[in-house]
Amino acid sequence: MDARTEELRDAHDVLSQWYAKNLVGVLDSMPVERAMLDLFAEMTLAVGTEVADVGCGTGRLLPYLAGRGLSPRGVDLSPKMIEVARRDHPGFAYEVADLRELPLEDVSLAGVVCWFSLIYLAPDARARAFTELARVVRPGGYLVTAFKHGDGTLRRNGLSTDLGVDFDRYWLSAAEMEERFAAAGFALVFQGSVPPEEGSPPYGYMLVRKTGLRSDDPRA
Template sequence: MTEPDFLTETRAFYDAIATEYTDLFRDHLSRTPMDRAMLALFADLVREERPDARTAELGCGPGRMTGPLHRLGLDVHGIDLSPRMVELARQAHPEVPFSVGSMFDLPFQDGELTGVVAWYSIIHTPAERLPEVFAEFARVLAPGGHLMLAFQVGDQPSRQERPLGYPVSLDFRRLRPEHVEELAREAGLPVTSRTVREPEADEKTPQAYLLARKPKA
């Protein structure tokens, strides 16, 4: 089957900028207390549901959230579309397993995970394909499992052209929290918390954090 263009473009974009991206965001979490708080909350929820729970960060990049989730006590696996990002993640976090993969075809059995994190990683998927992604989230989550999403709030995409001079480009799609909440609910993952904060530093839009949970049988 031919791969959709948006997946090919996303992989090429992040393969090209992987080293610079990793350097740019290496210490980002230390400067974002809200991000740290949301990761800690998610880890608490997952551990409370099941102390030995398996978790995955999807679209993990160089592991800048996967590593902290591991340090918060989660058995976490990082998945990313970009082989170069996965290579850098393995170098930075040798204690964490990382794999190349797509959110459209996750390498997990039905109900295998108690936690799923998609941190600014649904933003490259066209709107009409997002229901497939959320259906895959729901498939791999066990009853009682938690999903955490982070994304930029807005309506208009931001097109990144030739970052750092590399001959690649990519759309960064901003999303409305109420729409993402509807997508989650329709996939069988009702939202339990929705937080929106105002932009900080060089951010141009508000940022949203959504928590959802798969109902127990």
């Protein structure tokens, strides 16, 4: 594990209890996020029920996904986040893993959720990560992601700094996100955003479908 990934893992180990305390019920007050997850669930059910929340953190989305008829599992880089997820949301399968090397079989999932988990990818890690996500989704399956809009500049000094830890973040443009997905074999289905609050970037949301054709494929 490289130093950058180790820093991210260790920081989220520290943040796990803060997340568990402060994110309880937050989805109830976020209709746009619920709508995106609902759209993902409805479309994915036509393909299958097996989905993974990659970067699941405390596992807070898994009960919601299960309530929409899906059979979710959680994957996260942080062992402490997974400990909290197993404690607070039992009854689901969880695994500790890097999203660039998922412990999942090829085309084994009908869908994947990446909820603010792609914002930690450095430029040299992105192609591998998006390709790995494509590997585990079967053709016709879906991926939904929430992210923060930006220009891709490296950022630090977030809320976590006040808690004694910090790590790299990158706010990507919707154009780059779409390009990355296309290169990995996904086609855009829907994208949207919400206006920024003071001191925060706009939040972006994107639903893509696995076509099996990479953007460099002449048939694409």
